[in-house]
Amino acid sequence: MKSKATDRLATAFFWGIGLLILFILVWFLWHILGAGVPHLSWDFIAGEPEEMIEGGGVGPQLFNSFYLLFLSLLFSIPFGIGAGVWLSEYAKKNWFTDLVRISTEMLASVPSIVFGLFGMLLFVTVFGFGFTILGGALTLSLLNLPVLVRVTEETLRAVPTSYREASAALGATKWQTIRKVLIPSALPGLVTGVTLVAGRALGESAILIFTAGVTVSRFAPDLNLFASGETLSVHLWYVRAEGLVPDAMQIAEGTAALLVLVVLALNLLIAIPSRLMQRKMTGKSS
Amino acid sequence: MTQATVQETTQATQEKLRVQHLNLFYGDNQALHDINLSVPAGSITAFIGPSGCGKSTLLRTLNRMNDLIPGVKIDGEVLVDNHNIYAPDTDIVHLRKHVGMVFQRPNPFPMSIYDNIAYGPRIHGIKKKRVLDEIVEKSLQQAALWNEVKDRLNKSAMGLSGGQQQRLCIARLLAVDPDVLLMDEPTSALDPISTLKVEELTQELKEKYTIIMVTHNMQQAARISDTTAFFLNGVMVEHGETDRLFTNPTDQRTEDYITGRFG
Amino acid sequence: MAVPNQEGNAAAPGFNKGRMFNDKLMRWLFVGSAILVSLIIFSIILFVGKQGVLTFQDVSPLEFFFSTDWSPSKDQYGALTFILGTFIVTAVALVLAVPLAVGGAVFMAKIAPNWMREIMRPATDLFVGIPSVVYGLVGLTVFVPFFAKVFGSAGFGVMPAAIILAIMILPTILSVSEDAIRTLPGALEEASYALGATRWQTIRKVLLPAATPGILTGVILGMGRAIGEAMAVQMVIGNAPILPTGLAQPTSVLTTQIVQEMPNSIFGTTTNNALFLMSLVLLLVSLSLILIIRLVARRREA
Numbered sequence: 001m002k003s004k005a006t007d008r009l010a011t012a013f014f015w016g017i018g019l020l021i022l023f024i025l026v027w028f029l030w031h032i033l034g035a036g037v038p039h040l041s042w043d044f045i046a047g048e049p050e051e052m053i054e055g056g057g058v059g060p061q062l063f064n065s066f067y068l069l070f071l072s073l074l075f076s077i078p079f080g081i082g083a084g085v086w087l088s089e090y091a092k093k094n095w096f097t098d099l100v101r102i103s104t105e106m107l108a109s110v111p112s113i114v115f116g117l118f119g120m121l122l123f124v125t126v127f128g129f130g131f132t133i134l135g136g137a138l139t140l141s142l143l144n145l146p147v148l149v150r151v152t153e154e155t156l157r158a159v160p161t162s163y164r165e166a167s168a169a170l171g172a173t174k175w176q177t178i179r180k181v182l183i184p185s186a187l188p189g190l191v192t193g194v195t196l197v198a199g200r201a202l203g204e205s206a207i208l209i210f211t212a213g214v215t216v217s218r219f220a221p222d223l224n225l226f227a228s229g230e231t232l233s234v235h236l237w238y239v240r241a242e243g244l245v246p247d248a249m250q251i252a253e254g255t256a257a258l259l260v261l262v263v264l265a266l267n268l269l270i271a272i273p274s275r276l277m278q279r280k281m282t283g284k285s286s
Numbered sequence: 287m288t289q290a291t292v293q294e295t296t297q298a299t300q301e302k303l304r305v306q307h308l309n310l311f312y313g314d315n316q317a318l319h320d321i322n323l324s325v326p327a328g329s330i331t332a333f334i335g336p337s338g339c340g341k342s343t344l345l346r347t348l349n350r351m352n353d354l355i356p357g358v359k360i361d362g363e364v365l366v367d368n369h370n371i372y373a374p375d376t377d378i379v380h381l382r383k384h385v386g387m388v389f390q391r392p393n394p395f396p397m398s399i400y401d402n403i404a405y406g407p408r409i410h411g412i413k414k415k416r417v418l419d420e421i422v423e424k425s426l427q428q429a430a431l432w433n434e435v436k437d438r439l440n441k442s443a444m445g446l447s448g449g450q451q452q453r454l455c456i457a458r459l460l461a462v463d464p465d466v467l468l469m470d471e472p473t474s475a476l477d478p479i480s481t482l483k484v485e486e487l488t489q490e491l492k493e494k495y496t497i498i499m500v501t502h503n504m505q506q507a508a509r510i511s512d513t514t515a516f517f518l519n520g521v522m523v524e525h526g527e528t529d530r531l532f533t534n535p536t537d538q539r540t541e542d543y544i545t546g547r548f549g
Numbered sequence: 550m551a552v553p554n555q556e557g558n559a560a561a562p563g564f565n566k567g568r569m570f571n572d573k574l575m576r577w578l579f580v581g582s583a584i585l586v587s588l589i590i591f592s593i594i595l596f597v598g599k600q601g602v603l604t605f606q607d608v609s610p611l612e613f614f615f616s617t618d619w620s621p622s623k624d625q626y627g628a629l630t631f632i633l634g635t636f637i638v639t640a641v642a643l644v645l646a647v648p649l650a651v652g653g654a655v656f657m658a659k660i661a662p663n664w665m666r667e668i669m670r671p672a673t674d675l676f677v678g679i680p681s682v683v684y685g686l687v688g689l690t691v692f693v694p695f696f697a698k699v700f701g702s703a704g705f706g707v708m709p710a711a712i713i714l715a716i717m718i719l720p721t722i723l724s725v726s727e728d729a730i731r732t733l734p735g736a737l738e739e740a741s742y743a744l745g746a747t748r749w750q751t752i753r754k755v756l757l758p759a760a761t762p763g764i765l766t767g768v769i770l771g772m773g774r775a776i777g778e779a780m781a782v783q784m785v786i787g788n789a790p791i792l793p794t795g796l797a798q799p800t801s802v803l804t805t806q807i808v809q810e811m812p813n814s815i816f817g818t819t820t821n822n823a824l825f826l827m828s829l830v831l832l833l834v835s836l837s838l839i840l841i842i843r844l845v846a847r848r849r850e851a
Contacts, residue, residue, distance in 0.1 A: 004747060005653060006750075007748055008749035010748075010749035010753075011749070012653075014652060014655055014660045015656065016668070017649060017653055018653060018656035018661055019319075019658070021653045021673075021723070022668070022672065024719075025672050025676060028679075031322065031690075031691065032687065035500070040717070045661050057807075078582070079585055079586060081580045082578060082579050083583075083585075084580060086787040089791070091577055091583070098476065099587060100587045102586035104586060104587070106839055107590045108592075108839075108841045109773055109836060110590070110593065111778075111832070112779065113779040113804050113807055113808065113828065114593065114831055114832045115593075115808070117811070118596055118597055121597070121600060125816050134638070142593075159749075160395035162389065162392075163393065164354070165354070166389065166393045166394075166395065166455070167409075169349065169351060170383075170405065170406045170409065171379045171380065171381075171406070171409065172383035173381035173409075173571070173578070175568075175571055175575040176568065176572070180394055180405065184396075184397075200678065203678065203680025203683070205682050206780050206804075209808070209812075214679045233682050236680075236682045236683070236686065237682045237685070237780055237783075240685075240689065240704075240784060241783075242706070243851045249690075253686070256683045256686045256687075259680050260679060263675070263679060263680070267674070267678065274809065357664070379565070380565070380567075409568075410564075411560025411564035411565065412560055
């Protein structure tokens with residue numbers, strides 16, 4: 001039958017696509033790690049960058065990546081989770097709730113470069129700080145916010161209503177219910193959300209070029225919020241765009257490999273604690 | 287058992303709870319019509335009636351759980367110990383400590399058995415471990431669950447069977463030291479053996495608490511309650527001593543329901 | 550009663566008042582967070598927009614939107630090149646990515662065995678997390694030299710940019726489409742099979758049409774990502790502010806032009822304002838895509 005033959009052809013075709021996609025993904029990873037891992041010496045990972053000669057490292061940039069991530073989470077987690085809790089537990093069906101929800105969706109669609117320009121306008125120009133870690137972290141937290149709000153709202157909504165009822169019936173205030181029952185139940189989902197956000201923030205460059213700058217301070221690790229703070233991602237771009245060092249390509253490849261390894265590590269960090277928590281909560285002892 | 291119950295009811299004239307001219311609306315839809323009811327202390331009152339008759343809705347007005355639903359309007363009074371719980375200055379959190387509720391489906395928190403029971407006392411400010419330990423043990427004993435779980439208090443409550451979970455929820459409720467227990471079809475999700483255990487438990491608890499139970503199982507109401515109220519379409523059709531209501535109902539509709547003509 | 554002794558078990562005096570106060574306080578903090586988050590998008594539109602609109606003091610909208618002559622040194626500020634460039638690069642990227650992504654979604658939702666699905670799903674999730682600059686580097690080290698050989702040029706241009714973008718947006722379109730297909734009611738499939746249709750016929754005539762709103766959402770999301778991507782594209786597109794005459798020609802898009810010129814431009818100058826105007830265009834396009842998605846979603850529910 002003709003349709004049977006077509007069906008078999010289609011199946012082969014889709015298998016082809018599936019394998020092609022898998023191949024692209026694997027090839028990508030192999031290419032980056034293959035080119036870059038050989039350059040990942042201790043000198044490279046922890047060493048100071050060079051402006052003119054070869055042999056520079058990315059130590060300060062590595063530190064800055066995590067420092068900026070940490071700061072941006074510090075600012076965005078309270079407000080992101082706060083807004084998410086409000087949407088899930090307090091908001092009524094009215095125009096104000098719709099406004100909040102639409103604003104969050106719009107914020108989620110803003111291209112990073114626009115965040116970067118906004119941050120530059122605010123912190124570098126209007127406030128006159130110049131390129132600072134603080135400016136970069138605050139702008140980066142704008143990127144984190146919509147995801148945190150959405151993840152918080154979704155995971156809270158997934159908590160069964162029976163918990164809320166049981167807690168209320170025992171005489172708890174709303175905040176007690178949220179604090180002692182809802183958020184602990186939603187924790188695995190929240191952890192996943194934060195890890196997702198962290199991964200994005202670590203890889204971000206467009207925002208930071210315009211707010212935290214392309215140079216690192218002379219003293220590393222520098223905790224000064226007003227120092228400029230080039231991160232790994234920014235360094236990768238900068239070294240290719242304007243790098244004067246002769247081993248720019250090797251530095252770029254090493255940096256890329258390092259970034260991918262960090263993202264891989266983060267992804268592994270999601271799977272394990274979330275699953276552990278889920279097991280503890282549902283009482284399965286396997 | 288019947289003779290003794292009748293005597294006890296006539297002797298225990300202290301009224302614990304009273305509903306006066308209560309009307310309830312879900313938006314424009316009226317769910318309860320002019321309910322008037324007096325519940326004596328230390329007794330078991332059963333609410334019976336077909337699905338949708340309003341018995342659960344009425345139960346939930348007694349600890350203001352309907353406040354959690356948007357669009358509900360209440361008209362009338364509910365007096366607990368002579369205080370109207372719908373007065374504007376009522377402390378709802380305090381009310382729910384004294385008037386507690388057990389739900390149709392057991393709903394333990396995803397925490398250890400110990401933490402489930404200790405949850406109530408903790409949110410009301412009790413922090414000392416020694417005190418909490420005592421409360422947990424006492425509540426589990428009262429709920430006839432202590433022997434079954436005393437060696438695994440720190441294990442998750444989700445690992446218990448349905449019947450055990452429901453007794454856990456009862457223990458959890460007892461831990462906050464209420465006066466009134468509201469039970470919303472507490473055994474409808476349980477197997478017959480667990481049902482029997484919960485029924486026995488309820489009869490033991492009658493001595494210290496005032497219990498109001500919604501049930502769609504008439505035999506259960508006849509077995510354990512002192513007083514029964516029959517509801518239909520949001521109206522309380524008849525209310526009186528259980529034995530009398532089941533053997534000699536005054537209203538034709540009650541008789542029809544009891545004999546199984548509908549419901 | 551359940552209480553063991555009266556003295557030891559009493560809560561601290563004022564505990565109840567304390568927790569009622571906390572409850573009210575937290576409620577205000579939560580509302581405050583929600584208000585703050587909503588304000589942000591409006592501040593962005595305001596700040597960026599204000600700066601961008603200043604351009605019109607020196608440049609007519611006609612020139613900005615319809616002239617391809619971008620020569621700030623000669624006082625020419627035509628941004629049409631970049632607008633068209635964004636459009637062309639995004640279009641090519643979509644042409645490359647969408648068939649592959651939708652095919653992959655069909656594969657994962659309906660054809661792949663479980664073990665294959667278990668591998669592919671985390672793999673595609675992983676890819677969403679890879680930094681854009683890494684994509685750019687791969688484009689630079691692999692595709693640019695490749696096209697240099699093929700076209701005999703320096704290798705930069707629309708093609709490597711479109712390919713890199715296609716790889717970047719593939720996981721997004723794939724996962725949203727897969728979700729759309731997977732959450733179709735099983736009854737649809739059953740009805741089709743019960744009538745004697747083959748799997749491919751079912752997919753083609755029943756499932757794909759039914760999943761179209763969801764797939765469309767995925768495509769629009771991918772499109773949004775492609776339009777807004779700056780760094781990866783900047784590394785491979787050649788950054789020449791001229792209209793491309795072919796796929797092998799270096800050119801520039803809205804995002805890359807901003808990245809190129811902003812570091813060297815002085816705040817307050819017309820060039821600077823024009824760059825802000827370009828980012829305003831980007832912002833408004835992205836926001837309108839969101840509104841389109843909402844409309845599509847609403848029609849789906851109807």
